[in-house]
Amino acid sequence: MTSIEDTKKEMKKYEQIRNEFYDYLDTNIKKSTNDQFDFSSPQSLDAKEAYEHFFKLDYQARKIRGLLFEARDMK
Numbered sequence: 001m002t003s004i005e006d007t008k009k010e011m012k013k014y015e016q017i018r019n020e021f022y023d024y025l026d027t028n029i030k031k032s033t034n035d036q037f038d039f040s041s042p043q044s045l046d047a048k049e050a051y052e053h054f055f056k057l058d059y060q061a062r063k064i065r066g067l068l069f070e071a072r073d074m075k
Contacts, residue, residue: 007067014060021053 025037028045032038 007064007071010060010064010067014057014064017056017060021057024050024053 029043030038030041
């Protein structure tokens with residue numbers, strides 16, 4: 001069974017990856033006056049780079065999901 005400390009470490013890693021993903025979006029998508037992403041104007045994201053950010057986030061989320069299932073002794 002994974003220790004609480006290892007699980008906390010993976011949760012912090014998830015938070016870091018999530019923040020990097022949102023930083024990427026903040027840098028590459030214009031925002032409206034109310035600080036919301038403005039999808040009404042044309043955007044151009046590098047699809048490969050966007051996918052790489054998403055894949056890291058998704059992988060970490062799936063990793064944490066496994067740890068939580070293990071902690072609850074679920075299959």
